[in-house]
Amino acid sequence: xxLAIVLALLVAPEDADQGVSQRIFYIHVPIALTAYFCFxxxxxxxxxxxxxxxERYDLESYVAIHQGTIFGVLTLVTGSIWAxxxxxxxxxxxxxxxxxxxxxxLFYCAYFMLRFSLEEGPRRARSSAxxxxxxxxxxxxxxxxxxxxxxxxxxxxxxxxxxxxxxSMFATFxxxxxxxxxxxYVLYRVELVGKRLDADxxxxxxxxx
Amino acid sequence: xxxxxxxxxxxxxxxxxGGIDLDLPRDxxxxxxxxxxxxxxxxxxxxTGLAAPTRGTLEVDVDRGGIGLLAHEPxxxxxxTGMENLDLFGRLYRVAERRERIGMxxxxxxxxxxxxxxxxxxxxxxxxRLALCRTLLHEPELLVLDEPYASLDEVGAGLLDHELxxxxxxxxxxxxxxxxxxxxxxxxxxxxxx
Amino acid sequence: xxxxxxxxALARKDLKVELRARDTLPAMLLxxxxxxxxxxFALPADTGDDAAYGLLWVAIVFTALLGLARAWVxxxxxxxxxxxxxxxCDRSAIWLGKTLATLAxxxxxxxxxxxxxxxxxxxxxxxxxxxxxxxxxxxxxVGSLLAAMAxxxxxxxxxxxxxxxxxxxxxxxxxxxAAVSPEGERYLLLLALYDGVFAxxxxxxxxxxxxx
Numbered sequence: 001x002x003l004a005i006v007l008a009l010l011v012a013p014e015d016a017d018q019g020v021s022q023r024i025f026y027i028h029v030p031i032a033l034t035a036y037f038c039f040x041x042x043x044x045x046x047x048x049x050x051x052x053x054x055e056r057y058d059l060e061s062y063v064a065i066h067q068g069t070i071f072g073v074l075t076l077v078t079g080s081i082w083a084x085x086x087x088x089x090x091x092x093x094x095x096x097x098x099x100x101x102x103x104x105x106l107f108y109c110a111y112f113m114l115r116f117s118l119e120e121g122p123r124r125a126r127s128s129a130x131x132x133x134x135x136x137x138x139x140x141x142x143x144x145x146x147x148x149x150x151x152x153x154x155x156x157x158x159x160x161x162x163x164x165x166x167x168s169m170f171a172t173f174x175x176x177x178x179x180x181x182x183x184x185y186v187l188y189r190v191e192l193v194g195k196r197l198d199a200d201x202x203x204x205x206x207x208x209x
Numbered sequence: 210x211x212x213x214x215x216x217x218x219x220x221x222x223x224x225x226x227g228g229i230d231l232d233l234p235r236d237x238x239x240x241x242x243x244x245x246x247x248x249x250x251x252x253x254x255x256x257t258g259l260a261a262p263t264r265g266t267l268e269v270d271v272d273r274g275g276i277g278l279l280a281h282e283p284x285x286x287x288x289x290t291g292m293e294n295l296d297l298f299g300r301l302y303r304v305a306e307r308r309e310r311i312g313m314x315x316x317x318x319x320x321x322x323x324x325x326x327x328x329x330x331x332x333x334x335x336x337x338r339l340a341l342c343r344t345l346l347h348e349p350e351l352l353v354l355d356e357p358y359a360s361l362d363e364v365g366a367g368l369l370d371h372e373l374x375x376x377x378x379x380x381x382x383x384x385x386x387x388x389x390x391x392x393x394x395x396x397x398x399x400x401x402x403x
Numbered sequence: 404x405x406x407x408x409x410x411x412a413l414a415r416k417d418l419k420v421e422l423r424a425r426d427t428l429p430a431m432l433l434x435x436x437x438x439x440x441x442x443x444f445a446l447p448a449d450t451g452d453d454a455a456y457g458l459l460w461v462a463i464v465f466t467a468l469l470g471l472a473r474a475w476v477x478x479x480x481x482x483x484x485x486x487x488x489x490x491x492c493d494r495s496a497i498w499l500g501k502t503l504a505t506l507a508x509x510x511x512x513x514x515x516x517x518x519x520x521x522x523x524x525x526x527x528x529x530x531x532x533x534x535x536x537x538x539x540x541x542x543x544x545v546g547s548l549l550a551a552m553a554x555x556x557x558x559x560x561x562x563x564x565x566x567x568x569x570x571x572x573x574x575x576x577x578x579x580x581a582a583v584s585p586e587g588e589r590y591l592l593l594l595a596l597y598d599g600v601f602a603x604x605x606x607x608x609x610x611x612x613x614x615x
Contacts, residue, residue: 050608050611103569103572104569106568106569107569107570109565110562110565110566110568110569113562113565113566114552114553114556114562114566117553117556117557117558117559117562118555118556119220119221119556120220120221120222120223121219121220121221121615122260122261122615123555123615124556126611126612126614126615127552127555127611127612129611130548130552130608130611130612131552131566133604133608134545134570134601134604137600137601137604138569138570138573141573141593141596141597141600141601142572142573144573144593144596145572145573145576145577145593145597146576148576148577148580148589148590148593149576149579149580199222202222203222206222206223206224257489258489259485259488259489259614259615260615261614261615272491273489273490273491274490274491276489278485278486278489280482280485281482282481282482282485283481283482284481284482284483284485284486285481285483285486286416286420286477286480286481286483287477287480287481288419288420288423288424288477289416289419289420289423293416293419297412297413297416298486298490300408300409300412301409301412301487301490301491301492302490302491303405303491327423328481336481343486
């Protein structure tokens with residue numbers, strides 16, 4: 001992670017028309033992609049829960065979505081900083097990605113409210129799983145809706161001809177992306193282990209009672 | 210008909226039912242006793258398939274259409290009449306000669322006069338009698354009754370006694386009750402929880 | 404075709420229950436009319452029609468929420484849902500019956516609300532009307548499922564709007580676009596896509612929400 005930050009701030013050449021704000025880009029986009037990935041993972045685990053019925057998938061789905069939400073918030077924050085640096089406003093409705101993440105943030109916050117309001121057990125696991133699946137389907141549908149609703153200003157990074165970045169910029173981007181993904185993976189495992197430990201402890205306590 | 214090994218049910222960290230072994234042959238009569246909170250209702254829900262076990266195995270040799278449940282709540286619509294309620298469930302259970310069967314049950318359980326009145330106007334005892342009609346409507350192979358005498362009035366209790374003695378030996382019955390003495394003569398198997 | 408027969412029986416039941424209880428539909432009607440009046444006072448004098456069209460969809464979404472909040476109440480009153488789940492019919496039929504009934508109520512409320520809107524604010528094009536129907540379908544389909552989810556927990560009246568509103572955003576976009584934009588058909592396609600995808604998803608996943 002540290003390497004990525006160093007690269008982003010010092011090594012990569014400045015983008016001709018965006019200047020220093022370009023640096024944020026190296027963090028912002030990987031974070032956004034990681035958030036998508038986490039939501040996707042959460043939905044996949046959810047599907048496995050409904051399909052195979054094993055309890056552990058519930059926890060894995062929950063942790064993945066939790067991570068996704070954290071990265072989602074970071075996306076909003078970094079995106080906001082970028083917006084301020086590039087266009088002078090902290091928030092822009094014309095920024096499709098930003099608006100999409102806002103909608104997803106609201107959606108996944110409701111996910112946690114759902115879990116909070118239901119009692120632990122198969123009912124909660126299944127409802128959460130179904131909701132997680134809805135979330136992942138919402139992503140493209142929302143995106144389409146937002147696209148239709150506003151103009152397109154957010155610079156497309158990967159056009160059909162290939163990434164619109166020079167060689168060293170692309171390299172920096174990839175390092176950054178790898179670093180963020182690794183961070184997310186580590187956080188995911190740590191949280192998962194922590195929660196599993198919690199659950200095991202509780203079971204032991206119950207058994208001893 | 211029913212076979213359970215190490216049956217366990219927990220909701221998150223709360224263990225509600227633990228390590229039950231059970232064997233009930235077809236046309237057997239199982240009486241389940243236990244204090245409040247010992248898991249009687251949970252066990253019955255597991256047997257009907259409304260809940261799934263957390264651990265252990267459970268085999269119930271009858272499909273959904275052959276199960277009848279009489280629960281604490283009457284499980285009928287307040288705003289519909291007795292007739293309409295039974296008609297709805299008759300359709301859902303694909304009961305043959307629906308009209309006749311409904312009429313017969315309503316008469317037998319003393320609800321014929323009240324058949325066109327909304328359940329909201331029924332007394333608790335009447336509603337539970339209607340629930341009994343609903344349970345028996347599709348002639349289920351497996352009858353599960355959760356503390357049936359608790360909310361039946363005297364008339365209903367008498368009718369239920371009669372019904373149970375008729376059905377014992379011809380259908381598989383599971384009854385959870387506080388008052389096992391009432392069914393002592395009919396029970397083939399007993400299970401005490403808690 | 405017993406599946407459809409089941410759905411019909413269940414939907415009929417819902418209509419009967421509402422006809423007798425008579426609490427949800429009048430409330431929805433009154434709510435939507437009051438909302439429209441409030442909107443009149445909420446909009447500054449020189450706002451164009453477009454703002455009014457936007458608010459129409461807000462009114463529709465919140466009216467639907469009102470109806471959906473009460474949708475599963477009859478099933479929970481005497482624990483009837485257990486009896487339905489226990490029945491040999493397909494669980495998705497329960498969802499479909501409920502969705503169709505809720506849809507009927509929403510459309511009934513709109514039969515009064517839409518002319519009122521046209522009277523108070525601005526006329527509605529054919530595209531907008533098609534959009535209304537599509538939005539109704541989407542909201543009822545997803546809302547029925549979410550309402551069933553929320554009903555199992557505590558604070559269910561609070562939970563349903565939280566769950567539904569983010570999912571309603573594409574519908575609002577579609578609706579406003581259809582009413583306002585010259586390329587209204589695009590938005591109708593968006594709505595159709597939403598309906599198709601989410602209705603199927605709701606239909607398929609209802610089973611998992613009501614069973615353990």
